Amino acid sequence: MRSDIAIDLGTSRIRIFAQNKGLIIDEPSVITVDLETDAIIAVGQQAYEMVGKTSDRLLAAFPLSGGVITDFGLVEAMISTMLRNVVSSGIGMPRAVACVPGEITEVEKRAVVNAISSSGIRKVCLIEEPVAAAIGAGVDIENAHGTFVADLGAGTCDMAVITLGGVAVSRSIKLAGNNMDENIMKYIKKEYNMLVGKNTAEKAKINTGCVIKGSRNSTYRVKGRNLVTGLPSWVDLHSEETIEPLLEIAEAIVHAIQDVLEETPPELTGDIYSDGMILTGGTAQIPGLAQLISNATKLKVRVAEDPAGCVVRGCGAALKYIDINSKNPNTVNPITDRY
Numbered sequence: 129m130r131s132d133i134a135i136d137l138g139t140s141r142i143r144i145f146a147q148n149k150g151l152i153i154d155e156p157s158v159i160t161v162d163l164e165t166d167a168i169i170a171v172g173q174q175a176y177e178m179v180g181k182t183s184d185r186l187l188a189a190f191p192l193s194g195g196v197i198t199d200f201g202l203v204e205a206m207i208s209t210m211l212r213n214v215v216s217s218g219i220g221m222p223r224a225v226a227c228v229p230g231e232i233t234e235v236e237k238r239a240v241v242n243a244i245s246s247s248g249i250r251k252v253c254l255i256e257e258p259v260a261a262a263i264g265a266g267v268d269i270e271n272a273h274g275t276f277v278a279d280l281g282a283g284t285c286d287m288a289v290i291t292l293g294g295v296a297v298s299r300s301i302k303l304a305g306n307n308m309d310e311n312i313m314k315y316i317k318k319e320y321n322m323l324v325g326k327n328t329a330e331k332a333k334i335n336t337g338c339v340i341k342g343s344r345n346s347t348y349r350v351k352g353r354n355l356v357t358g359l360p361s362w363v364d365l366h367s368e369e370t371i372e373p374l375l376e377i378a379e380a381i382v383h384a385i386q387d388v389l390e391e392t393p394p395e396l397t398g399d400i401y402s403d404g405m406i407l408t409g410g411t412a413q414i415p416g417l418a419q420l421i422s423n424a425t426k427l428k429v430r431v432a433e434d435p436a437g438c439v440v441r442g443c444g445a446a447l448k449y450i451d452i453n454s455k456n457p458n459t460v461n462p463i464t465d466r467y
């Protein structure tokens with residue numbers, strides 16, 4: 129049976145939604161290749177578990193960075209390996225809607241379209257990530273009504289005011305969850321003379337991180353290598369200690385949100401003032417972040433339900449526009465045909 133698909137090609141995770149089936153893939157955007165034979169050893173979760181643990185012969189890589197493709201060949205191989213499993217499960221894939229962050233170049237958009245279409249997709253349409261996030265958070269984007277959405281991911285944070293199916297004002301910054309992980313690594317090195325891996329830093333952030341004092345009260349045992357003795361070592365990282373490394377990124381997010389608010393036309397500002405703001409993306413779950421944004425903007429801030437799944441759900445819901453737009457080109461149109 130024919131089933132269109134929606135793809136959220138994120139910096140940290142790739143999510144694929146199939147019409148009538150729902151979410152069929154939600155895995156880390158990682159691929160492991162054998163550098164001598166170019167063979168693909170693993171993709172997704174299996175490849176993620178190899179990050180930082182490979183031999184010289186293998187490369188376990190995240191082929192996207194800051195929301196854009198940094199290694200085209202690896203992204204293409206990763207998507208086609210994942211989609212091959214989808215094809216073998218009996219789903220044909222004629223058309224796809226994929227999201228792209230705001231403010232990326234035409235060349236970067238083209239790379240996304242090419243990477244997807246090389247896996248046997250007949251037509252690829254693109255949607256801007258914050259618009260997809262808004263749809264996925266349950267917003268009716270077709271009204272002449274302003275909605276403020278901030279999609280806080282791993283490689284980018286995209287903030288936008290959406291109205292009539294499109295973006296009125298937006299800002300995209302390449303500071304997000306991954307930079308929080310890096311800051312935790314730097315903090316542990318500085319405070320405890322200990323080196324920890326990226327995956328460990330991410331686990332510490334998810335399990336104990338926060339950006340406002342008192343918003344979390346837990347500890348997480350972080351294991352790594354002591355730089356002085358060279359021996360395996362551990363520290364118990366407390367939530368309060370994570371505020372310093374995480375706050376730098378949280379404040380950059382707040383500033384970008386303030387910039388967008390300053391540029392928003394007054395009629396739309398009125399809508400945002402009454403409705404508040406919606407946060408989506410995995411990083412929206414950091415305890416205290418919604419409160420920090422609310423304190424700085426004096427707006428109500430709500431974290432969407434299943435925030436990390438909003439974009440792919442929105443892309444999935446946007447599949448309907450492929451047919452609506454071909455029958456009636458004068459309707460609100462959040463997607464653009466690319467192929």
Ligand SMILES: Nc1ncnc2c1ncn2[C@@H]1O[C@H](COP(=O)(O)OP(=O)(O)OP(=O)(O)O)[C@@H](O)[C@H]1O
Pocket residue numbers: 137138139140141142194195280281282283284285304305306330333334408409410411412413414435436
């Ligand atoms: N419970 C949690 N608390 C804090 N951070 C989290 C949590 N769960 C996931 N994250 C972080 O959210 C980020 C992933 O979010 P998301 O899946 O929205 O990103 P992405 O779509 O892959 O990236 P991007 O949109 O930037 O390309 C990672 O940095 C991850 O560590």
Ligand SMILES: [Mg+2]
Pocket residue numbers: 136138139281282409439
């Ligand atoms: Mg994303």
